[in-house]
Amino acid sequence: xxxxxxxxxxxxxxxxxPDKALKALKEGKSxxxxxxxxxxxxxxxxxxxxxxKSEIFVLMGLSGSGKSTLQRLINRLHEPSxxxxxxxxxxxxxxxxxxxxxxxxxxxxxxxxQNFAVLPHRTVLENVEFGLxxxxxxKDKRREKSREIIKxxxxxxxxxxxxxxxxxxxxxxxxxxxGLTVDADIMLMxxxxxxxxxxxxxxxxxxxxxxxxxxxKTIIFVTHDLDEAFKLGNRIAIMYDGRIVQIGTAEEIxxxxxxxxxxxFVEDMNRSTVLTAGTVMHPPQETAFTRDGPRTIARKIRxxxxxxxxxxxxxxxxxxxxxxxxxAEYIKKNEDKEDISFDKSLLHKPAQxxxxxxxxxxxxxYSGDHKFGPIAVTDKDNKLKGVIVxxxxxxxxxxxxxxxxxxxxxxxEPAESPETPEGSENTNTK
Amino acid sequence: MFPYRIPLRDWITxxxxxxxxxxxxxxxxxxALIFFLVNNFKDGMLFLHPLVLIIIITAITWYMxxxxxxxxxxxxxxxxxxxxxxxxxxxxxxxVLTAELLVVILGLPLGIWAARSDRVNEVLRPILDFMQTMPxxxxxxxxxMFFGLGLVPGVVATFVFALPPLIRxxxxxxxxxxxxxxxxxxxxxxxxxxxxxxxxxxVAKATILAGLNQSIMLGLSMVVIAAMIGAxxxxxxxxxGIQRLQVGQxxxxxxxxxxxxxxxxxxxxxxxxxxxxxxx
Ligand SMILES: Nc1ncnc2c1ncn2[C@@H]1O[C@H](COP(=O)(O)OP(=O)(O)OP(=O)(O)O)[C@@H](O)[C@H]1O
Ligand SMILES: [Mg+2]
Numbered sequence: 268x269x270x271x272x273x274x275x276x277x278x279x280x281x282x283x284x285p286d287k288a289l290k291a292l293k294e295g296k297s298x299x300x301x302x303x304x305x306x307x308x309x310x311x312x313x314x315x316x317x318x319x320k321s322e323i324f325v326l327m328g329l330s331g332s333g334k335s336t337l338q339r340l341i342n343r344l345h346e347p348s349x350x351x352x353x354x355x356x357x358x359x360x361x362x363x364x365x366x367x368x369x370x371x372x373x374x375x376x377x378x379x380x381q382n383f384a385v386l387p388h389r390t391v392l393e394n395v396e397f398g399l400x401x402x403x404x405x406k407d408k409r410r411e412k413s414r415e416i417i418k419x420x421x422x423x424x425x426x427x428x429x430x431x432x433x434x435x436x437x438x439x440x441x442x443x444x445x446g447l448t449v450d451a452d453i454m455l456m457x458x459x460x461x462x463x464x465x466x467x468x469x470x471x472x473x474x475x476x477x478x479x480x481x482x483x484k485t486i487i488f489v490t491h492d493l494d495e496a497f498k499l500g501n502r503i504a505i506m507y508d509g510r511i512v513q514i515g516t517a518e519e520i521x522x523x524x525x526x527x528x529x530x531x532f533v534e535d536m537n538r539s540t541v542l543t544a545g546t547v548m549h550p551p552q553e554t555a556f557t558r559d560g561p562r563t564i565a566r567k568i569r570x571x572x573x574x575x576x577x578x579x580x581x582x583x584x585x586x587x588x589x590x591x592x593x594x595a596e597y598i599k600k601n602e603d604k605e606d607i608s609f610d611k612s613l614l615h616k617p618a619q620x621x622x623x624x625x626x627x628x629x630x631x632x633y634s635g636d637h638k639f640g641p642i643a644v645t646d647k648d649n650k651l652k653g654v655i656v657x658x659x660x661x662x663x664x665x666x667x668x669x670x671x672x673x674x675x676x677x678x679x680e681p682a683e684s685p686e687t688p689e690g691s692e693n694t695n696t697k
Numbered sequence: 698m699f700p701y702r703i704p705l706r707d708w709i710t711x712x713x714x715x716x717x718x719x720x721x722x723x724x725x726x727x728x729a730l731i732f733f734l735v736n737n738f739k740d741g742m743l744f745l746h747p748l749v750l751i752i753i754i755t756a757i758t759w760y761m762x763x764x765x766x767x768x769x770x771x772x773x774x775x776x777x778x779x780x781x782x783x784x785x786x787x788x789x790x791x792x793v794l795t796a797e798l799l800v801v802i803l804g805l806p807l808g809i810w811a812a813r814s815d816r817v818n819e820v821l822r823p824i825l826d827f828m829q830t831m832p833x834x835x836x837x838x839x840x841x842m843f844f845g846l847g848l849v850p851g852v853v854a855t856f857v858f859a860l861p862p863l864i865r866x867x868x869x870x871x872x873x874x875x876x877x878x879x880x881x882x883x884x885x886x887x888x889x890x891x892x893x894x895x896x897x898x899x900v901a902k903a904t905i906l907a908g909l910n911q912s913i914m915l916g917l918s919m920v921v922i923a924a925m926i927g928a929x930x931x932x933x934x935x936x937x938g939i940q941r942l943q944v945g946q947x948x949x950x951x952x953x954x955x956x957x958x959x960x961x962x963x964x965x966x967x968x969x970x971x972x973x974x975x976x977x
Binding site: 344378384386387389397400455 | 875877878881885886887888900902
């Protein structure tokens with residue numbers, strides 16, 4: 268996918284003489300050295316990355332690691348000390364103030380602030396419509412749009428409240444709604460959910476993912492919460508002392524932390540070692556049997572809108588995985604034949620784990636070759652018990668998924684799929 | 698002590714004369730403007746029957762400061778009329794209004810400018826500090842030098858005296874607007890004017906209005922003092938009372954000044970808090 272934002276060697280020093288600090292940094296001095304010797308604060312140093320179109324790119328790291336600073340550099344709320352920021356081919360560090368303003372209106376105005384920055388003299392509705400108002404959108408239109416977003420963030424009924432009457436979480440939602448109301452293609456969200464209680468927070472995260480599904484914006488999301496980062500981020504950049512120490516998908520970061528700092532971070536999520544495949548698997552939506560003909564299998568795939576299907580014997584023994592696309596091609600090739608038989612070459616070896624495989628190993632599979640298709644969970648006798656899809660895996664890692672919670676217990680027992688012959692129970696115990 | 702006396706007074710006279718001739722158009726124009734404003738305010742208010750004006754002022758007080766204050770205003774205004782000080786009352790009010798109008802026209806932009814430019818702020822601050830340390834009385838001298846005697850120098854002195862607080866507090870109010878709010882406006886692509894009108898001024902409103910309130914109070918005190926150079930109004934009655942040792946008359950005029958002060962204070966103090974009172 269094409270790059271929406273490309274950042275090259277970006278640095279920001281807060282102080283009177285950034286060049287001096289940058290020079291010292293190049294000579295290997297640390298952030299602390301520079302603060303002590305020069306009384307200058309290094310916010311971000313020599314950061315390069317790119318963000319793809321319609322990607323959620325998460326910046327994460329400890330407090331003071333430079334996440335907010337980096338995000339604010341991208342729309343030049345902070346003036347970069349050096350480096351380039353190229354948005355859709357335009358180096359915005361070179362824009363004059365008028366062009367920058369127009370550029371912000373066009374691309375950036377969906378910004379959500381860590382400290383809310385809600386205007387105290389305006390009602391909720393007036394705050395939410397602020398961005399559109401600045402752009403001169405007429406009143407009826409912007410009010411309509413604002414009300415719609417207010418509903419999404421769950422502030423309905425508070426349209427005419429003043430900010431002083433709202434709780435922190437509500438204020439955060441006002442800031443969120445204000446950012447969502449303008450139809451900017453880039454959203455900059457700084458700890459946009461941090462002041463929300465866990466329930467609303469999860470709700471807002473899901474809402475964001477859903478919105479993103481529809482609107483396909485490019486989102487740079489700052490958080491210091493690893494769970495949130497893994498849940499939302501297509502890719503995650505981990506920051507430390509003003510630098511990016513690792514960029515990758517959740518799986519890559521969990522399975523191959525770049526250094527001890529990242530490892531310490533990830534170990535915080537020890538759930539991945541506590542949880543097992545059995546706790547997060549689902550019963551397979553639909554399985555094919557070895558005796559099914561290609562056309563039957565294709566129909567099952569179609570009916571369930573799958574990208575592929577696991578093939579098992581009537582005794583639930585796992586035989587392989589058939590990819591929808593290959594199967595369709597095979598059928599097309601043999602269209603003229605009345606009765607085509609299943610070709611063994613269509614069967615692939617699926618990624619396979621046992622019910623008691625720890626999740627961190629499951630994650631490893633994802634970062635390897637098995638990027639496609641579900642992971643099959645079997646018992647030691649190669650009998651299919653369930654499947655793990657990526658979404659469920661990440662969700663399990665993200666949400667506080669406690670295996671000892673009774674409501675999760677049922678997940679360990681896949682419901683029998685209707686196709687299963689009655690006799691399968693008996694053959695299992697044999 | 699010294700055989701030679703520095704001819705300061707001659708220098709000043711020469712300088713003033715020079716300015717008066719070179720900038721005659723300015724002084725004449727300014728005088729005419731002040732005359733025009735004061736007379737229109739005054740005639741306009743005197744055109745109304747006293748009771749009508751009393752009810753209007755009471756209503757404004759009610760709207761801005763609640764019914765308790767409006768009762769005080771109503772009774773005070775009736776008293777002023779009753780003891781025959783209605784005309785000086787209106788005249789004083791006209792002088793204050795004129796001076797304050799000029800204060801707002803000049804002070805607000807200067808305050809905004811000072812808030813937005815550190816350089817301007819640095820130039821203005823010592824001047825404002827200096828102006829504030831000078832006793833009110835001293836302001837009469839330059840006013841008289843340039844405008845002679847009468848209501849014009851009275852208004853000019855009042856205007857100059859009442860200007861600093863508005864500039865100061867406008868500057869302060871805008872500078873105190875939380876940085877993140879201005880940043881938010883920036884992020885959403887606000888123009889400089891939009892930032893000022895939609896974020897800075899509204900957020901700084903309470904502070905700016907506190908400045909206006911201070912300015913009006915100072916202005917009123919100055920207008921009374923300006924009676925010494927012939928500005929007229931209630932100050933003239935106070936002055937007469939003092940000069941002729943007519944304690945009763947002087948007291949009456951003084952009391953009406955206090956009444957006017959209370960009304961103006963309550964109305965302008967209400968500016969800042971009104972919105973909250975309404976929404977609560
Ligand atoms: N305006 C500023 N002036 C001086 N130093 C600053 C400024 N803004 C940030 N810094 C410094 O830059 C560093 C990075 O700050 P930043 O706000 O980006 O951290 P963060 O990762 O967002 O932290 P948090 O999770 O607490 O929000 C910090 O050391 C901070 O003190
Ligand atoms: Mg931050």
